[in-house]
Amino acid sequence: MTATCKRIPLPDRAPSNEAVSAIAQALDGGGVVGLPTECGYVLAADVNDPGVLAAFGSNATPLVQAVAGPNRATGDLQLQPLVARLVERYWPGPLTIDGIASDARRRAFRATAHVGTRGLVEALGHGLVWTPASDAEGAALTDADAVERVHGSGLRLLADGGPTRLAEAAAVLRVGPGAFELTREGLLPIESLRQTAGLSIGFVCTGNTCRSPMAETLARADLARRLASDDLTRFGFSVVSAGVFAGPGSPPSAHAVTAMAERGLDLEGHRSRSATPELIASLDRVYCLTRSHLEALRMSLPPGRADHLDLLDPQGGDVPDPVGGSLDDYQRCARAIAAMVSARGESWA
Template sequence: MTDIIDIRTCDDPRDAIHRVVERLAAGDFVGLPTETGYVLATQVSQTEAVARLRELCGESLVLAVKSAHEAFDLIPVIDKQGERLLQRLLPGPVVIEAKCEDGAGLVTALSRPVRKAVEREGYVRLRAPDQEILAAIQRLTASPLVLSPEPEGPPLASPSALLARYPADVPVVIDDGPPLHAGRCTTVRLGDGDWSVTETGLLDEAAIRERMCVGIMFVCTGNTCRSPLAEAMFRKMLAERLNCSEDELTRHGIFVTSAGISAGYDMPAAAESLALAEEFGLNLARHRSRPLTDELLGRADHVFAMTAGHRDSILSVRPDLAGRIHLLSREGLDIADPIGGGPAEYERCRAEIERELLVVLDTLPIDPQPMRG
């Protein structure tokens, strides 16, 4: 009989996690939540269990990794394009298919049956689920996990759906409620310096291409005055430099955005910024504010803060990003918030931002290239 543990209401979540780890070490199947649905899991070191899971599923399994860095340890022959793709997509709702050369990486140390179980057409299948409970279990297991693939049709959005799909002896299933993004993972196959989507899922090719871009982000407080102006001006400057439309910038490998340290969601640009933008041929009508998140920071290669306070606020929680976070002013000066001021104050702010953006445009180490697709 399967013990379904609701991790949200149980007395001791840590005890539940340790029970799962024990069952995995014993060679059992366990049911686990991911961000897209529920899966069966076993440990890669349990060759017999992996073989049984492969037979039960009837198709290739997926090797679960904790992060892109663990994927590099498993398959070190991934090229620079592949490395960037993994760094931008993992963890997340993506299955990566990568070639594995004999003798290269930890994946070649897997037993032949296990390696065969996680391969499809000669490509090893990897996934880094973005799910807190599963990640906690991964940290405690002695070897990586092997997961069941997502079936065709509706996602397995509950433990009962998982058990109905796979009639097997499953001692324990962790219930963490409905998945955050119920659906299918996108499958991306890595080639020689290239990649292709072989199975479309929650991320389409355009979204992946955007994440692969060199990310440039401007940050202020509320994302309604300074940073939207900087974003709009820089997009226009880049498009003119590259002789393309602003909508085509991602095809040249560049993504420009903005955010606010204390911003809310979906606020329009300030009326004064809208009027000023229109005067200079910029379009802020579609702008909607958004707060600065860890996900946005992860996608940004260059972050330009309007003030030292903004920069220090980011670095206080992400000191590892010190090399990416810069003051927009090359002289180290703050660009003051014009909110509450008159038209002259907004024009002063715009002119300061424009002057600094021209320097960025000429000195930023980016190499725009037409992108695939």
């Protein structure tokens, strides 16, 4: 027998006051409502209701918290700069971010592109959580009739938005220290998500045998610590270094190798490369060791194409060249670079 429940219209436009009021009343006291999104319907409830987990079942953990747009409520997640780039690019849209909060608990968020449901989330002004409406095989339900047929007996209200624009469910990306993976496939391929989440980072000095190779090596270690993974490419990151007057293929200076080895880092395999305009233009962020390097790169690029260039030192200072100096000079240089990399790393991941 077909289960029936009360329906109201919720088209893909700003919700009426009547619709918001009806849904708020249905949610009050532990009700579950069916809502449309751009890629399948969801079963929603008030996050503050003590029986919400029982209503959805253990398979719905963590429940998805609905947000109205980018940077709403996701600030509690770890790897916040990375998460912020993802939501800025893909929200509102068919992507659920399943992350790790500062208290080490998993939390999931999504801002739907369905204007009616997103407007409802904004209008309610309190937490709304949901889980995808699916059939017995786990397939997304994309029209109100199917939702009523499968879940009608458990719904207090069904908001009918007609057939959803997309036939696939939202992708679910688990992201956090040590994790960057799609736990549910959707419209967004993992490589596109990596490209958005990560950064291509470059460091530039003069000959690419001392300062910038140490900066590259220290940045890799800093990112590996933040990401809890040595595989930076898994999160979409790449790190390179180059020199404005570098010839190709020169090895690093012996003291630079030693200074890195003392930190448990391997620089022996490094070989110098030139900071060509093509390389510099291809990177997301480029950090120069001195102002003269910064000016040289700016002059090599077309007008308006140098916004991604900056000094490595957030305070605007130069990093002195230790070439020809003692091991103490290189160690002092490495300590300065490490502190600057750590400060810059706050905006990476």
